[in-house]
Amino acid sequence: MGKILSFGELLLRICPDIEGNWLKENSLPFYVGGAELNVATALALWNLPSAYLTALPENMLSEQIVKYLQEKKVDTSSIIFQGNRIGTYYLPKGKDLKNAGVIYDRNYSSFSELQPKTIDWDAVFSGVSWFHFSAICPAINQNIAEVCEEALKAASEKNIFISLDLNYRAKLWKYGKQPIEIMPKLALYCDLIMGNIWAANQMLGTDLDQHLLEAETKENYLEHAAKTSEAVLKAYPKCKYVANTFRFGEIGIEYYTTVFTDGKLEVSEEYKAEKIIDKVGSGDCFMAGLIYGLYKKLPVKEALEFATAAAYGKLFIESDATNMTVEAVKRTIKNGQ
Numbered sequence: 001m002g003k004i005l006s007f008g009e010l011l012l013r014i015c016p017d018i019e020g021n022w023l024k025e026n027s028l029p030f031y032v033g034g035a036e037l038n039v040a041t042a043l044a045l046w047n048l049p050s051a052y053l054t055a056l057p058e059n060m061l062s063e064q065i066v067k068y069l070q071e072k073k074v075d076t077s078s079i080i081f082q083g084n085r086i087g088t089y090y091l092p093k094g095k096d097l098k099n100a101g102v103i104y105d106r107n108y109s110s111f112s113e114l115q116p117k118t119i120d121w122d123a124v125f126s127g128v129s130w131f132h133f134s135a136i137c138p139a140i141n142q143n144i145a146e147v148c149e150e151a152l153k154a155a156s157e158k159n160i161f162i163s164l165d166l167n168y169r170a171k172l173w174k175y176g177k178q179p180i181e182i183m184p185k186l187a188l189y190c191d192l193i194m195g196n197i198w199a200a201n202q203m204l205g206t207d208l209d210q211h212l213l214e215a216e217t218k219e220n221y222l223e224h225a226a227k228t229s230e231a232v233l234k235a236y237p238k239c240k241y242v243a244n245t246f247r248f249g250e251i252g253i254e255y256y257t258t259v260f261t262d263g264k265l266e267v268s269e270e271y272k273a274e275k276i277i278d279k280v281g282s283g284d285c286f287m288a289g290l291i292y293g294l295y296k297k298l299p300v301k302e303a304l305e306f307a308t309a310a311a312y313g314k315l316f317i318e319s320d321a322t323n324m325t326v327e328a329v330k331r332t333i334k335n336g337q
Contacts, residue, residue: 001049003051003129004040004043004128005051005053005078005125005128006043006052006053006132007151008134008137009055009087009112010033010087011033011034011089012033012086012088012089013030013089014028014029033280033320033321035284036134037320038285039287040069041069042310043292045324046325047326049075050073050074051076052076053079056079056080057085061086080110080119085109087111089103090103101171106140112141113143116143119150119151121151125154128158130162131152131161133162133164134167139169140172142175145177149186152190161192163191163192163291164186164190164193165194165284166195166196167199183204184235191239194242194244194245197244218270221246222258225260226260228242229242229265230260241300253271253315254272255270255312256270259290266300268304268307271308279315281321281322282312282314284320285311287307289307289308289310290304306329306330309333310322
C-alpha cells in the first residue's frame with residue numbers, strides 16, 4: 001500500500017474568548033489545522049504513511065509550519081509555495097456562544113489562488129494509493145472546485161482509492177454556486193463518502209424523510225441512515241462505503257455512527273458525556289479513523305468502532321487535531337467511554 005494523500009487548505013484557528021479578555025491580556029490562543037490536515041496528522045500519529053498537499057506563501061511562518069508537520073511525520077514534499085498569505089479563521093471560546101459564529105479570513109490565501117492545469121498530478125500521486133479531500137475545498141471558489149475535479153480524474157486514472165468528507169460550510173459557498181451544483185460530479189469519483197443525512201441532502205440531493213425525523217429517535221435516525229446510504233450508492237456506483245455520524249447536544253454529547261456497505265448497515269457503540277471540551281476536528285478524526293481501519297483492512301465493524309472512539313476522544317482534546325495514540329483509542333473502545 002502506498003501513501004495516503006490529504007488535500008486541502010491549511011488554516012490557523014484563532015480563539016478569542018467571548019468575554020474579550022484577550023484584549024486585556026494581549027494574548028490569542030491559536031491552533032494549526034484545517035479539516036484535511038487534521039486527517040493527515042492523525043494518520044501520521046497512527047503510523048500510516050501520511051502526506052499532505054496544500055499551498056502556502058514562501059516565508060518564515062510557512063517554513064516553521066512545514067517543519068512542525070514534518071516533526072509529526074507528515075510527508076510535506078508536495079506542498080506548493082505561492083501567494084502571500086495563510087488562511088485563518090476565528091472561533092470564539094467562552095460560556096455563551098449562541099451569537100458567536102465562526103469568522104473566516106481566507107480570501108486571497110495561497111490555497112484559494114490555486115489554478116487549474118498548474119499542478120503536476122503525475123508527480124503528486126507518485127507512490128499514493130489513497131486520496132482524501134473534503135467538500136470544504138470546492139466551497140472556496142470555482143477555480144478550487146475545478147482543481148478538485150482535476151485531481152479526482154487523475155487519481156481515478158491511477159486507480160487510487162478516493163474518500164470524501166461532506167463538510168458543509170454555509171459561510172464559504174459565496175461564489176454563485178450551491179453545493180448541489182458542484183458536489184454530485186465530484187462524488188462520482190469517490191469510493192468512500194462520509195457525512196450525515198443532512199449533509200447528503202444539502203450536497204448530493206438525497207431525500208430527507210420528515211416522517212422519520214419528526215420522532216427524533218435513534219431507531220428512526222438509523223433507518224434514515226440506511227435509506228440515505230442506499231440512495232448514495234445507487235447514484236454513485238463507484239462508491240463502496242457510506243458513513244454517517246450522529247452527534248447531538250451542546251454542552252454534553254450523544255454520539256454514534258454508521259457505515260453502509262455490501263447491503264448492510266453497521267452501527268457503532270453509542271457514547272455519552274455530560275460535558276465536552278472542543279468539537280473542532282471530531283469529524284475529521286472520525287474520517288481518519290475510517291481511513292485507518294480500511295487501509296489496515298480491518299473488518300468494517302472494527303474500523304467503524306475505531307473511528308467512532310477516536311472521534312469521541314477528540315471531543316476532550318483542546319486543539320484542531322487529535323493526540324490520541326492507537327493504544328489510547330483502543331482503550332476507549334474497551335472502556336466504552
